[in-house]
Amino acid sequence: MPARPTEELLESIYASKRALHAAYRALSLPEKVRQVMELQRIDYALRLQRGETPEWWQRPWEPDE
Amino acid sequence: MASFETALRALNTMKEDGVIADYAVAGGMAQGFWVEAIATYDLDVLVSLPQAEGIIVSLAPIYEWAKKRGYGMLAEHVVIGEIPVQFLVSPGALTDEAIESAATLKFGDTTIRVVRPEYLIAMYLHGSARTRQRRERAAVLRDEGNIDASLLGDLMTRFHLEF
Numbered sequence: 208m209p210a211r212p213t214e215e216l217l218e219s220i221y222a223s224k225r226a227l228h229a230a231y232r233a234l235s236l237p238e239k240v241r242q243v244m245e246l247q248r249i250d251y252a253l254r255l256q257r258g259e260t261p262e263w264w265q266r267p268w269e270p271d272e
Numbered sequence: 273m274a275s276f277e278t279a280l281r282a283l284n285t286m287k288e289d290g291v292i293a294d295y296a297v298a299g300g301m302a303q304g305f306w307v308e309a310i311a312t313y314d315l316d317v318l319v320s321l322p323q324a325e326g327i328i329v330s331l332a333p334i335y336e337w338a339k340k341r342g343y344g345m346l347a348e349h350v351v352i353g354e355i356p357v358q359f360l361v362s363p364g365a366l367t368d369e370a371i372e373s374a375a376t377l378k379f380g381d382t383t384i385r386v387v388r389p390e391y392l393i394a395m396y397l398h399g400s401a402r403t404r405q406r407r408e409r410a411a412v413l414r415d416e417g418n419i420d421a422s423l424l425g426d427l428m429t430r431f432h433l434e435f
Contacts, residue, residue, distance in 0.1 A: 231308040232416060236379045239309040240276050243301070246311035263346060264313050264356045268275055 244268050278353030279315055280382045282343070291337045292319040296374035296385045298360070298392065303409055305377065306389040306417045310409075314349060314356040318387065320371050321361055329361050366391070366398055366431050389417040394427040397435065407435065 212220075234242065247267035254261045286292050297305075299316030321329065331348075338350040349356035362368050370391035377384050387395070393413050396406035413419065414435075427433065 228308060228416070234309070236305060236377060236384075239304050240379075242309040243304060243312060246309065247313060250311050264349065266313075266354075268355055270275070 241270070244270060275353035275355055277380050277382050279355045279357055280379055280384050282341075282352045282357075283317060283385075284383065286334070286337060289337065290322060291333050292359075293322045294371050294374075294385070295319045296371045296387045298370070298387045298395065300409075302387050302392055303413065305386050306392070307412055308416075314358055317357055317359050318367055318371055319359050319361055320368065331359055331361065334359055366394055366427070370395060388423075389413045389419050390424040390427060393417075393419070393424060394431055394433055397428075397433040398431060411435065 231242070244267055247265075251261055251265060251267050254265065283295050283297075287295060296302075296318050297315065298318045299314075300310050300312030301315055304310050304312070319334075321333075334350065335345060338345060338352075344351040346356065349358050351357070360367075362371055370387045371385075373388055373391065374385040375388050377386055393410040395401060396410040396413075414424070
């Protein structure tokens with residue numbers, strides 16, 4: 208019989224996840240825009256790896272700071 | 273970050289120049305401002321146009337304004353600071369209210385008008401916009417967006433909306 212996590216462990220994992228998401232929600236607007244750009248870069252890289260040719264509008268935005 | 277702020281400044285200038293009467297950022301970027309950031313590639317902007325004679329609504333003044341300032345245009349997007357900006361003229365009472373009641377937020381040195389989360393939810397659930405992806409976004413906003421339940425309830429009732 209495989210080992211299973213206890214209810215306490217599961218709750219602790221979910222609590223950590225909720226805390227992480229809450230922290231993301233609380234970021235400032237500039238930090239959120241940086242996060243959007245990071246998500247764009249990840250998405251863009253995945254598309255290239257899949258052999259797709261991203262559309263012009265699917266290029267990550269360029270930060271110029 | 274300046275490319276994003278450039279786009280925001282352009283929106284404010286467009287309003288000052290009288291090309292649009294008012295605007296509010298909507299879509300994925302607005303969603304990200306109220307809850308967690310999500311991957312999005314364009315900036316959706318809800319606009320109201322100045323009063324004009326006739327009933328034909330056209331985005332031509334926006335495109336002409338953009339052209340004069342050297343902004344590119346691709347597939348109905350105006351490309352400002354490398355960011356594709358899509359303008360949607362308010363199609364009805366719900367979006368009129370969304371623009372009028374938009375929150376004014378600060379981004380760096382620039383102010384930005386953003387559709388409030390209760391209105392974003394209502395817009396996601398309204399008419400043909402009610403796709404599965406948008407219903408999911410609406411649920412995230414409802415559950416995590418620190419919303420005004422009374423306002424949302426009022427919108428749901430007045431515009432006959434459901435999740």
